[in-house]
Amino acid sequence: MNSDNHIRDVVVVGAGIVGSAIARVLGGTGLSVTLVEGRDDVGDGTSKANTALLHTGFDATPGTLESRLVARGYHLLGAYAEEVGIPVERTGALLVAWTDEERDALPGLADKAARNGYHACEIVAGDEVYRRVPDLGPGALAGLTVPGESIICTWTTNLALATDAVRRGVELRRGQRVTDVVVGPDHTTVVTTAGRIETRWVINAAGLGADHLDAAFGYHRFTVTPRRGELLVFDKLTRPMVPCIVLAVPSSRGKGVLISPTIYGNVMVGPTSENLTDRTATGTSEEGLEFLIGKGRALMPTLFDEEVTATYAGLRAAADRDDYLIDVDAAQRYVLVGGIRSTGLTSGMAVAEHLSGLLADTDLDLTPRADLPPAPRMPNIGEATTRPYQDAQRIAEDPEYGRIVCFCERVTAGELRDAFGSVIPPRDLDGLRRRTRVMNGRCQGFYCGAHTAALLEAAR
Numbered sequence: 001m002n003s004d005n006h007i008r009d010v011v012v013v014g015a016g017i018v019g020s021a022i023a024r025v026l027g028g029t030g031l032s033v034t035l036v037e038g039r040d041d042v043g044d045g046t047s048k049a050n051t052a053l054l055h056t057g058f059d060a061t062p063g064t065l066e067s068r069l070v071a072r073g074y075h076l077l078g079a080y081a082e083e084v085g086i087p088v089e090r091t092g093a094l095l096v097a098w099t100d101e102e103r104d105a106l107p108g109l110a111d112k113a114a115r116n117g118y119h120a121c122e123i124v125a126g127d128e129v130y131r132r133v134p135d136l137g138p139g140a141l142a143g144l145t146v147p148g149e150s151i152i153c154t155w156t157t158n159l160a161l162a163t164d165a166v167r168r169g170v171e172l173r174r175g176q177r178v179t180d181v182v183v184g185p186d187h188t189t190v191v192t193t194a195g196r197i198e199t200r201w202v203i204n205a206a207g208l209g210a211d212h213l214d215a216a217f218g219y220h221r222f223t224v225t226p227r228r229g230e231l232l233v234f235d236k237l238t239r240p241m242v243p244c245i246v247l248a249v250p251s252s253r254g255k256g257v258l259i260s261p262t263i264y265g266n267v268m269v270g271p272t273s274e275n276l277t278d279r280t281a282t283g284t285s286e287e288g289l290e291f292l293i294g295k296g297r298a299l300m301p302t303l304f305d306e307e308v309t310a311t312y313a314g315l316r317a318a319a320d321r322d323d324y325l326i327d328v329d330a331a332q333r334y335v336l337v338g339g340i341r342s343t344g345l346t347s348g349m350a351v352a353e354h355l356s357g358l359l360a361d362t363d364l365d366l367t368p369r370a371d372l373p374p375a376p377r378m379p380n381i382g383e384a385t386t387r388p389y390q391d392a393q394r395i396a397e398d399p400e401y402g403r404i405v406c407f408c409e410r411v412t413a414g415e416l417r418d419a420f421g422s423v424i425p426p427r428d429l430d431g432l433r434r435r436t437r438v439m440n441g442r443c444q445g446f447y448c449g450a451h452t453a454a455l456l457e458a459a460r
């Protein structure tokens, strides 16, 4: 759109789900767009470590921007997942009341869901709760069904959005942290750890780093607090015990601990909720583990007779306000997309849509391109549909799909090869794990780690 080839139209900072969704939408126009990510991979921040629920938005605060964008994102991402092959399972959720007080709260929660435009909730008695989830511990009094809540692959979601963006012509720069900006009269210089980028507009989708970048534009309007959520992952043998997502009745202390099936065929319990100061503290803690074992054992005692195969933690970018903070500063040609705390996996595509509505009033020309490439088709790493090792015809056509590298997760040499040759290839083992599930099983790479590392090295 602009006549100077050195100056991009838009730089999007942060290639998590939100930044990737924004870059994808802008890539569908004639604008020149660069997506800059400080880490070595897309989706290596909060977007890689969450509870991976596709939320209906039934429990959001009615009337907020978050409530509107989660409800919209639920439909947008649900449809996109089908189009590009992001694994989703429509398991539904059951919110369980364990005390009289919690039981009394259920009608209010159903009413809140209706005020959020979600009308499918139903209050059920204790016997129906046990019919739906027989392995729950004793003492459940009643429940609220949320049939639309679903589980989704957060890794494939992020990768699909970023891949789509790159295929649409977005320039992706990984491993380049933005350290400063210099705002000039016609364009801004974005200073990164790997040089400078000249751009007309900057969109800040930096998650945990969004307040720092905001300050570089002269603002002091919010502070990000990293709110750690730790989770336990159980062995695949436990999956039949958890046919749907089991939620707690929310309290003033938060949403509580949930038990959920995962898209990879496991069960997870969590998350904790703990405000920290260190924005890099994604390690798990002994206290978190103790807390989850205590809570989880009360919810489903028999689950805790089974093996925990992994623990992980993610950091919510909690802001000192109760809603998303999306703001366009036309004078500085700058957009803040902040405060996307605990629902951004679901809402990311709706945030991008909302933002393009706001940008329509600026000097950016958002006319859709006529020559859009088709959306990508992502490799399936979900457990509910056929994986390459199960596909006899595919193996007959290409025996690499029959050559298993990771026996825990049944990941084949063909899938690793495809990841190495993909639009956004992995740069490290963790990136390869997010693309294929390799080393993600109960041995955590003990058996396949060395071989996988050698394959990655050879592909470089």
Ligand SMILES: Cc1cc2nc3c(=O)[nH]c(=O)nc-3n(C[C@H](O)[C@H](O)[C@H](O)COP(=O)(O)OP(=O)(O)OC[C@H]3O[C@@H](n4cnc5c(N)ncnc54)[C@H](O)[C@@H]3O)c2cc1C
Binding pocket: 013, 014, 015, 016, 017, 018, 019, 020, 036, 037, 038, 039, 042, 043, 044, 045, 046, 047, 048, 049, 050, 051, 052, 053, 054, 055, 176, 177, 178, 179, 205, 206, 207, 208, 209, 210, 213, 227, 228, 229, 230, 271, 313, 314, 315, 316, 317, 340, 341, 342, 343, 344, 345, 346, 347
């Ligand atoms: C425990 C937990 C459970 C959750 N559960 C759910 C759920 O079930 N459903 C749901 O919808 N949401 C959930 N969420 C929320 C969801 O994960 C986040 O809202 C979403 O991932 C935020 O995406 P993002 O793109 O804003 O941030 P991120 O994924 O963190 O992306 C921001 C990116 O910006 C990069 N960056 C930062 N600073 C700079 C810089 N200066 N220069 C360059 N790059 C930079 C970072 O490296 C990062 O990759 C959960 C979150 C947590 C922690």
